[in-house]
Amino acid sequence: MDAIEALVTRKSSAMLTTPAPGKDDLKLIMQAAVRAPDHCRLRPWRFIVFEGAARERLGHIFEEALKARDPDATEAMLQKERGKPMRAPMIIAVIARIEEHPKVPEVEQILSAGAAAQNIMVAAHALGYAGIWRTGKTCFDPQVNAALGASDADQIVGFLYLGTTERTPVLLEEPIDPYVEIWEG
Structure with a gap:
């Protein structure tokens, strides 16, 4: 698959298997x-x-973080949180490593990590895999x-769930006109 085809045909898929x-x-x-x-x-x-098994250990990290965030979390909520990493055969956590720099503000460093995550998603698609980029409270949890x-300064930008799609997602036509403006001054 060439680069343009990979870019314009990639779509998130939540139903992943080996x-x-x-x-x-x-x-x-x-x-x-x-x-x-x-x-x-x-x-x-x-x-x-x-x-x-590393996915199971990640699930326990998610579960413990939920317990700390929400002491009233039910067993069903904890079980769901613990099971999240089992929804794909591979997960890649993408973490922005933030450092103070005179020319590169924090936002640029986070955006760079986000661009790296996007490259992962497109490359995986180009190789015939599928995936979904997940965030939520887990990404912003200090625990x-x-x-x-x-480090405390670092930021998780996403958990990329990768595998093979169980069901090919429908690729809808995406209009670009509402988002693009040709500026003429």
Whole structure:
């Protein structure tokens, strides 16, 4: 699949199964990630890959964070949180590693990590995989951040769930006119 086709046909898919990207495909996907725009070559990202039993451990991190955020969480809520990482055979946490820099503000570093995440999603699609970028309270939870070895300044920009789609998502025609303006001064 060429680059333009990958960009205009990628669509999130929540229903994922095996196979996930193998070692060689994962290497290509990560090579695409680190080609993201990066002002001053800060490399403001970190990627953590979860597969197999590591997904269960990630689920326990999510569960413990929910308990801390919501002491009244029901067992059903805790079970759902614990099971989230089991919805795909591979998850990649994308973390923006923020550092003070005289030329590169925090927002640029977060955007760079977001661009790296997008490159992961498009590269996975180009290789025949599917995925969905998930965020929510878990991404902004200091307990999750700490459990993944991120500093207080770092920001999780998403958990990328990857695998093979169980059901091909419908690709609707996306209008561009409402979002594009040709400025003429």
